Amino acid sequence: MVTVHDVARVAGVSISTVSRALAAPERVAAATRARVQAAADALGYVPNRAASGLRAGRTSAVGLVVPDLENPYFASVTKGVQARARAAGLAVFVVDAEEDPHLEADLVASLAPQTDGLLLCSPRQDDAAVRDAAGRARVVLVNREVAGVPSVCTDHARGTELAIEHLRALGHARVAVVGGPERSWSQERRADGVRRAVERFDDLDVVELGAYRPHVDGGYSAADAAVATGATAVLAFNDLQALGLVRRLAGRGIRVPDDVSVVGCDDTFVAGLAATPLTTVRTDLRGMGATAVDLLADLLRPGNEPEAPRVVLPAELVVRASTADAPRVLVPSPAVAP
């Protein structure tokens, strides 16, 4: 292993000069700096992170906690985080909390001391737990807002509104909205969007359906209930749910979009995967991850303490093949049990 001492010897300076030449170039004479740089390059010197972290009190590493890496939503966020962190010279510890708030709290506790800060995707954790995390480490929330904690998230209310507006424009008179996990932050924001849409359009009937898992199986399970409402369009909690809906509908011989329109949410890469690509509400997920890193990097700059900025990313509608005009002849209303 090549250390500052080796570089110092080759460059004919002391180790402190080496350190400064590399970390604070302006504090070293140009000629010296060049000699040090050359020596470092020649030897292939890479600073030992443990050593510099130990002395300087920072690790140049951040932690990213996500509920599920296999969820395309978090995969994209992770990708964005990773790319921006690399550019910023930060290493990223990624941990998968397996959608378990308990495990997540453990991970936060063990990650906090060995990183400079944490990026938290904690849709289900309650505010107190999030604040506790923010007490242990510098924290930036992703797709979640808690007072006093910096965050970056999507304008879900607006996105929901856009989706409903789109469906109404296609002539749908009754829309079913499938809910995600009850304690989820984004679920509540979407409910706001539904409320706003309902207030704006009095010719529109919106039926909200109970909590379903934000996965394919959740959509699969919600499909029958959605059809039973007599709705000709369904707005899912996310793209995975939407795909589950489509699958169940297909299984019952109900065609998408001919008989029923389906709108997903998030525009994860799976939205474009199916035979009938999903109309969905788009957010720039990688951008969200990148922004979160920026926020954290700002926080880490010495002397920046009290700010707790909230960034809200816009939501926009992407129309693909899963939505169409409302059918002329309505799907017959289901028989109601006497």
Added chain:
Amino acid sequence: MVTVHDVARVAGVSISTVSRALAAPERVAAATRARVQAAADALGYVPNRAASGLRAGRTSAVGLVVPDLENPYFASVTKGVQARARAAGLAVFVVDAEEDPHLEADLVASLAPQTDGLLLCSPRQDDAAVRDAAGRARVVLVNREVAGVPSVCTDHARGTELAIEHLRALGHARVAVVGGPERSWSQERRADGVRRAVERFDDLDVVELGAYRPHVDGGYSAADAAVATGATAVLAFNDLQALGLVRRLAGRGIRVPDDVSVVGCDDTFVAGLAATPLTTVRTDLRGMGATAVDLLADLLRPGNEPEAPRVVLPAELVVRASTADAPRVLVPSPAVAP
């Protein structure tokens, strides 16, 4: 921050005893150990990774390099790695190489000195580059084999054989096999499987199609060529390709599986996503990640140097809805340009 000194003071021992009590319990009297443990718990002591890494010369962190986190294949592998590493007390740096061998080499070089070892998913890197990586750090390859480097991978040849066997059993007489990237290791293993199948079944016609991207668009692009061969069944390089195939076929009015059967590969979670769930060749991806961590952990145990074990995970066929009996009446052969 609470340090060994604090714990030592509370427990009434020296810092070396604290260190030993926690790291090598058998070297400390039971009573002392208990006192130290109690003090550590009471204070919430967490060893400083930088400091212990510095002195002990290990970081207790490993790096995981994947080509694309948004690819469900690598998402699952990452998930498996992450879970097992946590159990083993290792932190995981995850980096996305953006499918760029050049960037990947850079990442390896920068990750090597700050980790105890690397897990490499490098399907496209050439052997020399992989060996170079293995020279810089302890390396375990995932889904790739290079002489002298420990690895864990899937029996792709067998998987391919199984898939073709399945299609033949359904009465398909001509099968198109869509190739992945040319320089990909698994692509070559699959070609072996095709060869074996061709040797076994002389009543079967297998047409191999040139290199297509291992993504949805690759499958989309390959679909027409596959149909043009007159094949009634198509074996894709992976699930994403298979979904792309299905989409293009649907666009041309060709039904899956009625007119053409499609088989995916890897059984990533997207295989079950579409309206017609994919028949696919399954490997335990999370298990592969976990095994890779085990291999690396073995390598890291002091005194284990020369072994370079190769683990080959079995492949098995999962039959879902995208394959069916070959159509009685063949799809008409395409007109050939004069």
Added chain:
DNA sequence: GTCGCGTCTGCAAACGATTGTAGCCGCTGC
């Protein structure tokens, strides 16, 4: 009673970087 041995614990030196402080040098201005 003493010796020897084994078990346990403390001392102190590392690990490799950062950083406050002090010294050196050369220049300017009086």
Added chain:
DNA sequence: GCAGCGGCTACAATCGTTTGCAGACGCGAC
């Protein structure tokens, strides 16, 4: 000509942990 100053660089302390070495202690055997 000398004091003063500013720009660079070297010295040495320091971060929190691990670990080789040696001392202390207790116990059994002679």
